Amino acid sequence: WSSDAAALPATMAAEVSARPADDTRLRQTLRAALEAFPLAPGLEAEPNDRLPPPYQGEDPFPFDRVLYVVAHRSLVPADARDRPVPVLRHLVDLARRRGVRIMAVGVVPFDPSDPAALEAGEVDEVDDPSRDLSVLARKTGGTYRGVTSFDDVGRAMAEAHDELLNRVVVTAEAPSLRRGDRAWFAVRARVRGRAPINAREFPARIENELSWFGRALDWISDTWEKWPWWARTLVIAIGALLVIALVLVVVIKKTRKRRKARDAEAKARAAKLEARAPCAVCGNMMMPEWTECLFCAQAAAAQRPMRFRLVGRNGDYTGRALRFDKELVVLGSEAHCDVRVIDRGVAPEHCGLRDRGNDEFVLSDFNTDAGTWVNGQRIAQVQVHEGDLIRVGDTEFIFGIEA
Incomplete structure (x- = not known):
């Protein structure tokens, strides 16, 4: 939403009301957008809930519901800026009851943390949407990003999209840490156009210590996640072909080995059959390894x-x-x-x-x-x-x- 339609990028087409744009219109638009979502699963409707009509077939809203809000004015009316809590509380309640996470982008053509910009009169402090949008995003589980130009809105929304896909990872190295140690972490972030933000400290127990092999596996895992889907599919297909080829090689070798053993056994048996000699007593053929004629011994045993x-x-x-x-x-x-x-x-x-x-x-x-x-x-x-x-x-x- 923006009161200045001409300032919106061409890729963000929007319907602009002919009425004079003000903060009330922005708040009503945001409320209408939130009320378009159904209630979160497991919640019962209340009398003041304005629910959309039931959908025929599958619910078009996924379980993970996200609403992007882009604004360059405050959500709180001018006459209520000294007490903004009720207005923001109502919007936060609407979002929470519907399970909606708000990812907010505020367009501020100056640095709100720079007092010189305010003193120079570049823009009125009441037009700064960063305070309201950051509270709205934080209370609903989203994040806020501030930009100084409408041209940067697309980049900020792309960053928010990547964050929703868990692609924003903060890494740190501490060579002195060992398994079993307890460490305290604090993140200091600086968003473009905003003052630095300090997160509270939180403890963590070091469970794993990466060796050289572990670091190599971690690097392989990170590289695998960064590859596009077609590259991963190609690697999986090549790996499957290699496994199939290896299995075929093993099967062929075993088959050849069994065939050679069978041929050697047949040749040895043929050689033994060729080396047979007749018994001088009974005339039957004797195998070369016989020390006496088994036919004669069997006949003698029968007569004994x-x-x-x-x-x-x-x-x-x-x-x-x-x-x-x-x-x-x-x-x-x-x-x-x-x-x-x-x-x-x-x-x-x-x-x-x-x-x-x-x-x-x-x-x-x-x-x-x-x-x-x-x-x-x-x-x-x-x-x-x-x-x-x-x-x-x-x-x-x-x-x-x-x-």
Whole structure:
């Protein structure tokens, strides 16, 4: 808003009232702009709220609502400048109830902090909007910027826009600070056309200490945020292509390695097959690493007589004759036992039957809780004979000698 329409830049087209412009018109315009916003979420309307009609569809006002105010006159009427609080309080209340943050720009063609400008009579002090606009902006969560020419309004609004996007960052370096220290900060700012502004001190605890690596990461992060969207998209695309290429290289190498191993194994097997020689006894082909013919050994084992047998009397082995030609036969519940007996109380390795030669066979219990029984007697170790009844768990066997 400006009472001098000719002074506005061409990029700030506005409708100018034909009536004489004054501070009352400015205040009414600002109030009408605030009342165009709906109430903040969660608030109920009051009788004096002038709410806009409900919108059809999506609410055009975002959750983060901002109103830019540009003026070169005071908001307070001339007859109320000695008591400006009620006027500003009403505008602040309108903005707060609607969740509107005011970003204000005041056009002052002189430095308000320079008493010489006031004494020279360049402009009346009552036309200075900086006091009213700065209060209005600060109370609503916004900021105020003062300029000395309408040509600088665009720059000031661009700065305010960047501030809303969290692009204004204040950095400082203190080499003496270490992790765990408590430091006090104070910011002294000077806006063009305004006197220096001092912020109150506030403490902060130093949680992190940047090393050389941390500073490098911080620089990379800052540079990344400053790049345009297309540059970040290009970097992400290049990184994705590099990752895909790396994965393809790894997969190709592993595939080639497996293929080479498979080819080497096939060549070694072919070489072994070519190096086979026939057995002089049976005529079957012998592999080069065999020390004797396995075919002849298998046939000899099939013709060799068994030493003893266990004939099942009940349980899973009923009627079956188990013949052995081993020095030691183990009975138990585990799968690796020669005779597997899965009964209650049978240990993993329950007992063993040893062939000592000369028709001497000894049955030994492996210190089990259920015990091993021969002809109804619990034994620790005993020599068994033809026809003896051996019981392991609930399963019974009849011992017999083969040869």
